[in-house]
Amino acid sequence: MIDTFLFKSHLISFEACMTNMFFVVEFIAMQSLTLIVLSYDRYVAICSPLRYTEIVTNKSILVITVILWLIVGTANLFSAGFMSRLSYCKSTVIHSYFCDHGPMPHLACNDNTPSVVMNWVLPVMVLWFPVLFITGTYMCIGRALLKIAASERLKAMKTCTSHLLLVSVFYLPILITEAMGSAIDKNTKIINMSLSTLMPPLLNPFIYSLKTAEFKESIKKLYRRKIHITV
Incomplete structure (x- = not known):
């Protein structure tokens, strides 16, 4: 992406393109599935607080995460394999900042049915x-919050804010792009996809560290020191 935007390099070899496509889709899927695991964690914490330490263990989260990643990784391998068997004798221009799985099958001149099918399967799994x-977990969380006192409700809602923020940043640009379909401008689509792939990893450290007491105390100390120096 840096090579494309900063150095205006618009060429990529076929092998590098396949590698790029695999890892971009894999990391987007990992980000998406990690948000599922986090929503499950919030659901158990609020809807079954007394059983939280029993249900949410390091082992259970590791097993869930590995299973989800294996499923998407296997599907992604099949997708890249189908794509590598196609003959690209039409246009070789991809309107994206990475080797996007969506438009690539339509550049082929031989049977692209398996790749087109995977174009439907991967979004279902990843999006x-x-x-x-x-959405289902937060509906359950919302129903559970209505049954508790207002003071406890606010405390419980605070535990979900960081996750909801990441969910919004990650999914909204993709959902807008998917909803508009072919009507969306190509450049707008590229911007939306770049927001979804870049913003969550960039915001993760800030969002989660802002919830850490030590980080907040460090910020307060810096602020007090600045005031003291000014005075």
Whole structure:
């Protein structure tokens, strides 16, 4: 991406393109599925607080995460394998800042049916299933919050803010792009996709560290020191 935007390099070899496509899709999927695991964690913490330490263990989260990553990784390998078997005798221009899986099958002149099918399967696994799962967990969380006192409700809601912020930053640009379909401008689509792939990793350290007491205390000390120097 840096090579494309900063150095205006618009060429990539076929092998590098396949590698780029695999890892971009894999890391986007990992980010999406990690948000599922975090929503499950919040669901258990609020809806079954007394059983939280029993259900949410390092082992259980590791098993869930590995299973999700293996499923998407396997599907991604099949997708890259189908793509590598195509003959690209039409245009070789991809309107994206990475080797996007979506438009590539349409550049081929031989049978692209398996790749087109994977174009439907991967979004369902990486986008629609996570969105539906997270929406379902927060509906359950919302119902559970209505049954507790207002003071406890506010405390419980604070535990979800960082996760909801990441969910919004990650999914909203993709959902807008998917909803607009072919009507969306190519440059707008590139911007939306770049926001979804770049912003969550950049914001992760800030969002989660702001919840850490030590980090807040360090900020307060710096602020007091600045005031003291000014005075």
